[in-house]
Amino acid sequence: MLNDRNRSPADSVVHATAPRRRPGAVRAPFAGLRHATGWGQQGAHPLARSEENARLFDYERRIKSAFDAIVPTLKRVSALQHEEQFELRAQDLARERLGFELPEQILADAWVEQLDMRRLFAWCVFETYRRFCDEFFTTDPLKSDDEAAFDQFLQECGFHLLDVSPCSDGRLAHVVRYVLRLPYRMVRRKSYAGALFDIENSLEKWTETELLRFREGRPNTADAPTRYLKAAVYHYSSRDPAHEGCAAHGSDAAAAARAGLERLLAFQQAVQNTHCCGASIDLLLIGLDTDTDAIRVHIANGAGEIDLHGMIEARDLYTQTQRLTAQQARARIETRVKEAAPDVPEGTQRLIARLLENNLSQIEYVRRYHSEHYRDIGHAERFIGAGKGFEEVQLRNLTYFAYLDTVEEAADDLDVGVKIFSRLNVAHGLPVPVVIRYDYQGHVPGARERAAEHCQRVAQAMSARYADLIGRGLIHMLMLVRDCAAGGSIEVLGCSVTEQEMWESH
Amino acid sequence: MLNDRNRSPADSVVHATAPRRRPGAVRAPFAGLRHATGWGQQGAHPLARSEENARLFDYERRIKSAFDAIVPTLKRVSALQHEEQFELRAQDLARERLGFELPEQILADAWVEQLDMRRLFAWCVFETYRRFCDEFFTTDPLKSDDEAAFDQFLQECGFHLLDVSPCSDGRLAHVVRYVLRLPYRMVRRKSYAGALFDIENSLEKWTETELLRFREGRPNTADAPTRYLKAAVYHYSSRDPAHEGCAAHGSDAAAAARAGLERLLAFQQAVQNTHCCGASIDLLLIGLDTDTDAIRVHIANGAGEIDLHGMIEARDLYTQTQRLTAQQARARIETRVKEAAPDVPEGTQRLIARLLENNLSQIEYVRRYHSEHYRDIGHAERFIGAGKGFEEVQLRNLTYFAYLDTVEEAADDLDVGVKIFSRLNVAHGLPVPVVIRYDYQGHVPGARERAAEHCQRVAQAMSARYADLIGRGLIHMLMLVRDCAAGGSIEVLGCSVTEQEMWESH
Missing domain, CATH: 3.40.1050 (Beta-carbonic Anhydrase; Chain A)
Structure with missing residues (x-):
């Protein structure tokens, strides 16, 4: 599991401070906007449910801010990498800004050449996603009353x-x-x-x-x-x-x-x-x-x-x-x-x-x-979601969906997604984070194993199709399954960011 | 359509003489065996339906002989290729032995270097398959009375x-x-x-x-x-x-x-x-x-x-x-x-x-x-059938099935099939004939177009997976669809053997 060791019950809700806007992509539309608690009722439409709006906004802001905190935090971590007690200071920063620690091995290897920011970025996106899922399936933040x-x-x-x-x-x-x-x-x-x-x-x-x-x-x-x-x-x-x-x-x-x-x-x-x-x-x-x-x-x-x-x-x-x-x-x-x-x-x-x-x-x-319209009127997704499931994604501009059984059938859709992220991420030197996910019916014998094989097969097909980007560390993949019949949270199977040993240590 | 020009109503039933056994593969188990009409009732099991057996054997022998006539006929065609009036004599031979003519363009090009036997072989297998399907869906030769x-x-x-x-x-x-x-x-x-x-x-x-x-x-x-x-x-x-x-x-x-x-x-x-x-x-x-x-x-x-x-x-x-x-x-x-x-x-x-x-x-x-057991106790399939449908294939050792939606999911099964045919065909210099087929429900709007796209997609994925064999002319593909709701025969969409012009001329 991603970084399970560092989780405390208080961590289970994703929280982070709002980051500054990053040039080249409108990815932090919440910076400088009024908070959910800060506005009055004047001028509200008579049929608008203000309380529900406040609750929904609070959730949207919180989740997106968590993703948007990654780049500014890693910028600061990057600036520290050749200083004394780098690892300690980086972990303090990550805990404070992101709510979790970074994988030790990536930090420890920084002295050899330099910090592998692509892997670190992908790891942070995946960890934020994982925590977002855990919150969603544990506390049901978007539950309707009716x-x-x-x-x-x-x-x-x-x-x-x-x-x-x-x-x-x-x-x-x-x-x-x-x-x-x-x-x-x-x-x-x-x-x-x-x-x-x-x-x-x-x-x-x-x-x-x-x-x-x-x-x-x-x-x-x-x-x-x-x-x-x-x-x-x-x-x-x-x-x-x-x-x-x-x-x-x-x-x-x-x-x-x-x-x-x-x-x-x-x-x-x-x-x-x-x-x-x-x-x-x-x-x-x-x-x-x-x-x-x-x-x-x-x-x-x-x-x-x-x-x-x-x-x-x-x-x-x-x-x-x-x-x-x-x-x-x-x-x-x-x-x-x-x-x-x-x-x-x-x-x-x-x-x-x-x-x-x-x-x-x-x-x-x-x-x-x-304001009158969203600031991010264009694409500003945080990751590609490939596979079946993603019930937890009910937020705008968080995920580019590629609902698929196979890369073979969905190649066009995936290519569009990778193209969008080439502009959003690759143009800035950052990798495309791809979450490969298959939900399964736990009461059907063997369904979990088949979902896991499905993940592996799609990851392999992705590796063949985007060999160049993957070779340059510009696509990273997180593989997971979920028993949707049991309604539990996600189960992480593997991740291209980490070697097996490292994976197991987190 | 494959060779439609040369079909007469009398051709619609596949007929051919039994070929001699080809070394390396037991593909002609009917040569020398008694014909359906030639055996008596002595010793028959009291519950065995002799008449049905005779009918079934007649059908099996006829279909398989049609496929098995291809190699000996092409051997003779090959021997003729540098002689006077080659094209005429080759067509006479093909008509007599196979029941159809060969594509003119392949024959016409023989003088430049030599006859392209791989293409010719694949073409003959596909044409024989097409005629076999036409017969099956027109005359229902395996209909049960009950x-x-x-x-x-x-x-x-x-x-x-x-x-x-x-x-x-x-x-x-x-x-x-x-x-x-x-x-x-x-x-x-x-x-x-x-x-x-x-x-x-x-x-x-x-x-x-x-x-x-x-x-x-x-x-x-x-x-x-x-x-x-x-x-x-x-x-x-x-x-x-x-x-x-x-x-x-x-x-x-x-x-x-x-x-x-x-x-x-x-x-x-x-x-x-x-x-x-x-x-x-x-x-x-x-x-x-x-x-x-x-x-x-x-x-x-x-x-x-x-x-x-x-x-x-x-x-x-x-x-x-x-x-x-x-x-x-x-x-x-x-x-x-x-x-x-x-x-x-x-x-x-x-x-x-x-x-x-x-x-x-x-x-x-x-x-x-x-006799006591089949002579071809091992694999002796005539072609690979990839896709969905193949209701007409009710004969033993005719088709290696790869029931598939995508090459991505069925790669292992396809690899096994290609391996079997590497022994049966490629080892003798002959290509692997692959029939890619999708049946569709004609009453569902757009179903035919989707089935046709499906064929194209699978053919492309095959081309990527077996690029080397295809490049050497050692895999050929026939693409077709069929409206299984209407119960009609197959519709040929394309074939790797023929260029478009040639395709249309047949």
Whole structure:
């Protein structure tokens, strides 16, 4: 395990001081921003949940600051490397700024030539990630108060599952818990480049979901007249539409929306054609402005057809309802949805109205804590997450997702990720940190061993594909698995930063 | 398409004369053997279906002879290459011996240096395969007369699906239709090296199967007290046990049986742990002697536990019942099963007795047509089949299966295949023919395009992994897809033998 020796119970929550901005990448958008406790209620939107916003911001700031403290701390460690009692002073600094100690062996080897900053940087990112995971799975910091209530609400709206496929861009990783303010455990999330989700994989999930209803009555019995709701979330940039939109669609918002709709319709048709007896699903297409986190919901008509031009902009609703009472504001939203989608079942209208209302809190969140728009409107991910799992990543611009079974199939997505990090990290001499992770169902015999083999295989394929960068120490990999059925934390299998002996000593 | 121009309706059935045996590989085991029509009924086992045997042998001989005619024909073509009117004479020869013409351009280029025999050989294998597929999907030569009756029988025995995972060794490819004499369309077959089937994939199939019962009442409704039956088929060699057994288990029959049983139990436990309400499956472990096609069935006790030492050998039953009447023989088999497995449900006993009885026909088949054991007791596959599909391959030692999504995951299996063909082909200067194939569900939108991309991706990954052999013209690849929902024939996408122009001209 990474640095387990140095952990005390008090360490289990990641904490660190906010670092200064590093040139070349907007990675520390929290420096100089007001703290969660520092702002008043004046001007708050009547439907914005200020307390929840404060809690969510505190978490976001804390986690990202922990990652962003690494570079300034290592700069200071670097400056010390040829001084007296270097190792002692470096460890003091690391403990104070990062909350953990650095691996002794890397420090001890510094006198020979110089400190291996690439390895040290990667090690710190991985250790910070590990501590972030431990906190997440131990204390559940993003728990929603209304999980059961949401399940109930969803069924009242006519749905037994909400399955969301956002783009795998790191700027959408918070879409469930932050942007839409939904309980992350109650919503299926699978991210794909350009929101172009895998139809065969979605069909499998549909099959699984329906069988659960038939066999176990979960979440409701199969005779309940509810439907499977599939949502795709594409994205665009209001500040710099030509450059900071979705890379998979050449920053063309209309093309991204069209492609998302086509994929949704293809999945619907696949369900209808594969299964008889009126099997079908409902569809939802959402656009996200990644600069402000405002959503637009594309509305279907009574026949279930979605018109790409007919949409409700949460940003407009925010302005229109800003000076009303909460009750008036809510009524206005409902009226707007009813007008835009008069033929749509009442339950669907209720769900859309709820998503729009929820999003007002997030619009408020960005305005309050990040000014009119995020400072990091472009990519500023801290690491690449490759594999399956990553339930703990519910934060914006933390992780570039490469949801994959094999490097062979996901080579294009991985190449995009490595390219993004070439700009963010490699251009500054820092390596690309890649977390390879496979979750498994612990109750399935041999599943853990297969997940571990899977990690190894993907790491090997990465090594073959990016041999040059790896050879120069510019890609480092952390391999881990997690028993998602048991709900425990991650299990670290290995890491390219450390030799085996060193690995075991931490 | 491969050589479509030269096809006439009469060509659609593969026909060719039996070739002479080629040194170095026992690939033409039909030369000199009696033909299907040439033998009498004396000494036939009372339960052996002689007519079916004759039909099956006729098919096996015809298909394999078509493949085995390639080398002797090309030898003669080679001898002609510097003579007058070479192209004309070569085409006459090919038409007469192989039933199709050779690609003009390869012949036309012969005068420059010499005939490119590697390309020509690969082209002929692929064309023969294509014609074999066309026949299979057009005329259904292995159709069983009793498909509906088998479905009924299986349900009466207490099962709604028989899912068989044999070893991917080519010597087991005929296990469903020949060895067990079952209708191949009614049995799920997925082959894996060492019969070590994928548990997650099997769980998906279980889920699909149960949902079909709940939603559509197929093959029966979910309240019928039937079970999902999973069978694993491992193998061994009675003639050369130390060398010609299962490579994945080091030719150790006991180890192969143990591994098969462990995998079965793991799948059973996975179903039980993943699904509640008493979900489970029944298990069947079968061993196959690949020299004689005699099976052994391992018997479970009433608690469902399989004892690896308690088994019924079909070979013994064959001898014990050889001189009885059909009725007596059938009764003897039933008694033997009842004695060996007294606590097992009566339906399971009936199914096992049926499988044993069916296998007697196959034992007879080998004795009649191939003498006491096959002449090709070792590997003698004609091509590697990589991908998913290959429903048409129901013949022994025709295809080395590499059931795969990606080269990355199946690298070990592919390496074994390439190694086998290094001995069979490369050692004689001939290339390894690899058919890359993905079946798709035509009613799922975009499925064909995804299958085609899949083929391309796997071909690229093969090219990277076996760059040296490919560079020397010692691996050739044929890429194809098939709409398995429509039940049509294969669609050829491309082939490494031919440039695009040439490809289109055929």
